[in-house]
Amino acid sequence: MQQHMDEAARIERARQLYQALAKGDREALDALLHPEFTGRTTEGLPFGLGGTYQGANAMRREFWGQIAKNFIAQAQPTSFHGLDDGRLLVQGRYTGEARNGGGRLDAEFIHILSFADRKINGLSQLTDSERWVQASVSGAPPLPQALRTLTFDVQDGLATICLNRADAHNAINAHMADELCIVAGRCANDLSIRAVLLLGNGKSFTVGGDLAFLSKAKDGELPGLLRAMTGPYHEALRTFSRLHVPIVAAVHGATAGGGLGLMYCADIVVAAENTKIALGFGALGLSMDGSNSWFLPRLVGMRRAAELYLEGRVLNADEALDWGLVNRVVPLADLLRNARASAERLAEGPTQAYGEVRRLYRESLGATLSEQLGAETEALHRTAATTDATDAIASFIGKRKPVFHGR
Known part of the structure; x- marks a missing residue:
């Protein structure tokens, strides 16, 4: 086996x-x-x-x-x-x-x-x-990708990934875990992508794991099913976290469980006013997945992380903002427009520099000050060698708005 x-x-x-x-x-x-x-x-x-x-x-x-x-x-x-x-x-x-x-x-x-x-x-x-x-066949029209639980589109350097199981509140099942892993790999290998936008179709961003799917497990099968799902899903989270381009997430409604991992991968999180954030694992007799144990203590502190799990705390949008889980809160009607505008601005920016800073932030969590200073020097050297940096400095001196090309 x-x-x-x-x-x-x-x-x-x-x-x-x-x-x-x-x-x-x-x-x-x-x-x-x-x-x-x-x-x-x-x-x-x-x-x-x-x-x-x-x-x-x-x-x-x-x-x-x-x-x-x-x-x-x-x-x-x-x-x-x-x-x-x-x-x-x-x-x-x-x-x-x-x-x-x-x-x-x-x-x-x-x-x-x-x-x-x-x-x-x-x-x-x-x-x-x-x-x-x-x-x-010369001139054939484009055809859709073979995705059952997501939609994926790249336009003008912006990759848009939308969870598309609205009838199940975008619960993550085995198919979605696999497809998130595949799409994350596509984002990592497509050099035309300069920013990523994560969305959820329907009334929720995602409720986390698909309990309806897991409830069908026979005696003794649940551990294997969970392992099979978390394998590709965690690989997707690793890949998204390592992307060399910024990520914007637009969350709304139920945003919960292991699905929070998609929110953690983002650099900018825009939340609708109706957002409800919760873990929910304890009520199911489970620990946690989706990088919750890594990100939560770093984002909200150990005490609040424990409160979310042990007491089953549910945060509304304003509380999530206060705790540092999201960047801003907007009316639901403005969510997509606001998040897409942010992602489009990032896609037009110095994405080489964005990618370096993304890596510096992530790696700083396990580095000493001396190591981080060395990493900053190397990253600065690499970005100084880009056309974007040369042109932007010239534009600043010439009092012109810089135009970035991501190289």
């Missing part, structure tokens, strides 16, 4: 997979893939390639085989990262060209591989389907 494979073994299996695909080695693929393999690929891929493939044979013939029929392409992994639940996140690029002369293919991918019996038994893929379509 996957828990018996260490990260090095999982990475080696993944490398073997990509080598077998590059060579078209059917025997190697048969040896690597579990008989109960399931592949989930991006909706909107050309030639009807997006969807779910049950079984190793179906994936090999109907997906990889059809790609080989229509493209001269290769999946080139660039990084491997083990998730807490035993899966493996692989980032890389598809490169090549369409066989029909449609054009060159250059598209990022993120794969999440799962394992059983020391074989690969699942692959979930996210890639830019528009790039595949453009390579296969």
Whole structure:
């Protein structure tokens, strides 16, 4: 089972997979893939390639085989990262060209591989389907990404991520955890993104974990389900926290439990007047996840953090502002406009400098003064070498408004 494979073994299996695909080695693929393999690929891929493939044979013939029929392409992994639940996140690029002369293919991918019996038994893929379509058919219109619980859009350097389970108050289930992990990776690898805006559709930002989903667990299954969800979700939080661009979160209604982790990742948090912030874990007999134990003591202090958990305190928007959990409170009707305006301003700013400061703030929490002074010197050196810094200083001297390009 996957828990018996260490990260090095999982990475080696993944490398073997990509080598077998590059060579078209059917025997190697048969040896690597579990008989109960399931592949989930991006909706909107050309030639009807997006969807779910049950079984190793179906994936090999109907997906990889059809790609080989229509493209001269290769999946080139660039990084491997083990998730807490035993899966493996692989980032890389598809490169090549369409066989029909449609054009060159250059598209990022993120794969999440799962394992059983020391074989690969699942692959979930996210890639830019528009790039595949453009390579296969000149002038084809953009098509949506294969996301079931989120919406994701990048316009003019601003990435907008919206939790989209409004009927469940954006409760985080296994699908949302996976998709947040995938989208966070996209944000980390898309150099055109200069700011991120986090939103929640419907009446709540997010109520945290999906209790309706967890309540269906049979005896003894709950620990495994929670581990499977927290693995990719925590990886998403790690990735968002490390992004080299600023994040704005717009929260409203119920904002609770592990879902607070998305709020913590943001640099600017705008809260609607109807926001209610709570942990809620204690009432369920659970400890906590979603980085609550790391961020809360640092943001509100140990006493208040204990009060939130032990006494089940629910904060309204003004209290959250007073405690330092949000930056400002606005009427619900103004929330989206206010948060988007803030994110758009940040996207037009010196994002190289923003990224350095983001890292300095995060790393300062575990650094000595001497270490932090050294880090500031190095960061200042890097930002001084940017075009943004040179142009901004010249604009200041010339009494002109600077225009930043994020480089």
